Amino acid sequence: MSPTTETLTAERILEATEEVLRRHGPAKATVVDVARALGVSHGSVYRHFRTKAALREAVTQRWLDRASGALSAIVEQDRDPEARLRDWLSALFDAKRHKAGDDPELFATFTVLTGENSRVVDQHIEDLTAQLTEILRDGAARGAFTPALDPAVTARAVFHATGRFHDPAYAGEWRRPGIEAEFEAVVDLLLRGLRAAGRSGA
16 A cells, blocks of 8 residues: 555554654755655655654654653562662663664754653653652652652652763763673662661662
């Protein structure tokens, strides 16, 4: 089936937009380029996304959501909260490193787009810290983490304390020798601070 005979959906437009951004970069990519890649008129694209800015915001949201969707599966697991927290932070670091290392051109493009779409980025961070909050709340309920801590406040602190391992500003350091050991040292320190008094290793 040719592009022009397939049903034009928002998802198809976003997939094409990502490919156009990969080829042309954020400065040169246009809605006309996206329409051409799909074999449709640019008016057809605008029926789904009213402006170029709305399209760029949507493709940025889609890119960020890939990370938070995979992490939510760890949150929902019924097992030791400390292990889940460690695995969640590791999975976030791995996801960001893969994005930066496997497709550096697209990563650079989306770094520009996230700078344009602060509302989308703020919501992404809210989603991630909400996941952390859920793990910390469960850990306090199970006696793994100290109940004196406010889970939401602590989640934000953990997120910011590990920023070097997921903030794109530090992407140049993620392939450095020894970065995994540095990551583990930070996580170990955080977990020691979170453990409830009397728990093994506290």
